[in-house]
Structures are given as C-alpha cells and as structure tokens.
Amino acid sequence: MRVVILKNAEQISCRAADVFGQLIQARPAAVLGLATGGTPLGTYRELIRRYRAGEISFSQVTTFNLDEYVGLPRDHSQSYHTFMHENLFSQADFDTDNCHLPDGSCVDPAQAGVDYEQKIAAAGGIDLQLLGIGTDGHIAFNEPGSSLASRTRLKALTEQTRSDNARFFESIDEVPRLAITMGIGSILDTQRIVLLANGAGKADAVQALVEGPVTAQVPASALQLHPHVTILLDEAAATKL
Ligand code: GLP
Structure with missing residues (x-):
C-alpha cells in the first residue's frame, strides 16, 4: 500500500x-x-478539463460504478446514475x-x-478502481460488518452513512435505507486501486484503514490485502497517521 500525502484536495485530484x-x-x-460522493468530484473536473484540452479521450473506455441507491x-436528482451523468459522462466523450x-x-x-x-467479468475485469472512504470506514456501500469476501449485493445503510449523505437530500427521511453495492471481494479483484480522502473528518477512518488490523468492522482495511493500492490524502486526512 502506497500512502501519498499532498497539500490539498486540488493536488489529490490532479494526481488521481x-x-x-x-x-x-x-x-x-x-x-x-x-x-x-463529494471526494471524486475534483478528479472528474480535472479529467473533463484534460478532455476539453484534447489531452485525453474516453470514447473507448468501459466504466462500472461501485454502487447505487435502491x-x-x-432519473432521481440524487441517484448515482444522475450524479455520474451530470458530473462526468455528459461532459466528455x-x-x-x-x-x-x-x-x-x-x-x-x-x-x-x-x-x-x-457484466464486469464479461468486460475482462476492472483495470483501475477509484474509491472514497466513509467516515465509518466503508468503501462503496460496504458498511462495517460486511464480509471481506462479499460480492455485489443488497446492503442496508447505517444511520451514520444516511446522516453523512443527508446533505444531498432535502431531509434525512428522504435518504434511502438500502443500496446495491459491489462487495469487498469484488473491489479486491480489481487490478489497481486509488483511494482518495481529504479533510479532518476522514482522519480516523484513514488511520484505521492504513494502520489498523484487517477487520470487517473497518471495510477499507481489507485494502491492506490488495497488492496495488495508492492512497492519496491531504494533510488534514493524514493527521492521525
Ligand atoms: C458514499 C459512497 C462512497 C463514498 C462515501 C464518501 O457513501 N457510497 O463510495 O466513498 O460516500 O463520500 P464523500 O466523498 O462525499 O465523503
């Protein structure tokens, strides 16, 4: 696992x-x-900028997102389908x-x-997986207690995740209680992983991911088992390392 500490979110986005x-x-x-989530938005903006500058084309790529609300x-404004189309797919080729x-x-x-x-297997597997991390140590919607061998499945969201994500909805009552998410086993099958985290709110989860024991109670800690992971942090997210 390679941990890279950068000055701020902008540098993380450029590196990713x-x-x-x-x-x-x-x-x-x-x-x-x-x-x-909020974290990859800077990376998507940077990729769109590079596309518009003629530096990169996405015309031949295949993409798989980690998860979706049930x-x-x-076409709901807060579905991840809408999020991806608005923030990335419709802005490039x-x-x-x-x-x-x-x-x-x-x-x-x-x-x-x-x-x-x-579908993922038929595409030949995922070459590069982008990840964020939840404040409770989740990756995708694999909440604490998820099996380290889990595959894409239905998962109930914790109250902490619902309250973290309530900022995107009118009220917490509108935040779905269920999601379909790639499993930890599915994520570990990808060739290469880049996880991004910024801000002091992620410092505890980052510490548990990098330095804690591998445990289903911190789903992100399973990344210690993957041979090719890069963790890009800003200084605030790295304070507890
Ligand atoms: C959601 C997503 C995760 C994401 C997490 C953190 O729960 N399912 O994939 O990593 O939020 O989001 P943010 O980047 O907004 O902090």
Missing part, C-alpha cells in the same frame, strides 16, 4: 487524474471503476452504452447483483 490519464493513454479501451428512480451502474430500481436486487458481477 494523472493515474487515469496514464492508464487510458496506454490502454484506450480500459475498464474503469468509478465512485460517487428505491430511487434512475463517453459512450454511455458502456457506462454501467448497478440497477437500483430493479425488482430483484439479488439477481441484479449477480448480473452486475457477470
């Missing part, structure tokens, strides 16, 4: 965009694993037929999880 840029240059049809229609998210409005979430895993 460099990793994506280098991969796409070497492999234009790369399979990218993408994340939602119970929101796809992605072929949206090749941009995938779990189907949170399906009738059979268990089957949707199996189908999603099959």
Whole structure:
C-alpha cells in the first residue's frame, strides 16, 4: 500500500487524474471503476478539463460504478446514475452504452447483483478502481460488518452513512435505507486501486484503514490485502497517521 500525502484536495485530484490519464493513454479501451460522493468530484473536473484540452479521450473506455441507491428512480436528482451523468459522462466523450451502474430500481436486487458481477467479468475485469472512504470506514456501500469476501449485493445503510449523505437530500427521511453495492471481494479483484480522502473528518477512518488490523468492522482495511493500492490524502486526512 502506497500512502501519498499532498497539500490539498486540488493536488489529490490532479494526481488521481494523472493515474487515469496514464492508464487510458496506454490502454484506450480500459475498464474503469468509478465512485460517487463529494471526494471524486475534483478528479472528474480535472479529467473533463484534460478532455476539453484534447489531452485525453474516453470514447473507448468501459466504466462500472461501485454502487447505487435502491428505491430511487434512475432519473432521481440524487441517484448515482444522475450524479455520474451530470458530473462526468455528459461532459466528455463517453459512450454511455458502456457506462454501467448497478440497477437500483430493479425488482430483484439479488439477481441484479449477480448480473452486475457477470457484466464486469464479461468486460475482462476492472483495470483501475477509484474509491472514497466513509467516515465509518466503508468503501462503496460496504458498511462495517460486511464480509471481506462479499460480492455485489443488497446492503442496508447505517444511520451514520444516511446522516453523512443527508446533505444531498432535502431531509434525512428522504435518504434511502438500502443500496446495491459491489462487495469487498469484488473491489479486491480489481487490478489497481486509488483511494482518495481529504479533510479532518476522514482522519480516523484513514488511520484505521492504513494502520489498523484487517477487520470487517473497518471495510477499507481489507485494502491492506490488495497488492496495488495508492492512497492519496491531504494533510488534514493524514493527521492521525
Ligand atoms: C458514499 C459512497 C462512497 C463514498 C462515501 C464518501 O457513501 N457510497 O463510495 O466513498 O460516500 O463520500 P464523500 O466523498 O462525499 O465523503
């Protein structure tokens, strides 16, 4: 695990965009694993800037997002489908037929999880996975207690995650209680991982991820088992290391 401490969120975004840029240059049809939340937004803005400057093209990539809320229609303003289309896919030359998210409005979430895993396998697996981290140490929506071998499945959100994410909704009552998420096992199968964290609010989770024991109580700690992980932190998120 490589831990890189940078000055601020802007530097994190540029460094993450460099990793994506280098991969796409070497492999234009790369399979990218993408994340939602506030943290990756700077990286997406930087990738869009590089696309507009003619430095990078996404026309051949395939993407898989980590997770999606269950119970929101796809076109709901806070669905991760909408988030990705607004903040990335519609702003560059992605072929949206090749941009995938779990189907949170399906009738059979268990089957949707199996189908999603099959789609990832059919694409040849994920070359590069972008991750954030929840204040409770979750990755994607793998909440504390998730099996380290878990695959894409239905997961109940903790009250902490619902309250952390309530800022995107009118009130906490509107935050869904369930999500379909790639599992920890699915994430560990990816070739390379870049996890981003900034701000003092992430310092405890980052400390547990990097220095704590590998435990299902801190899902991100499972990344210690992966051979090719880079953790990009700002100084505030690194204060407890
Ligand atoms: C959500 C997402 C995670 C993300 C986390 C942190 O719960 N499912 O993938 O890492 O939020 O979000 P933020 O970057 O907004 O702090």
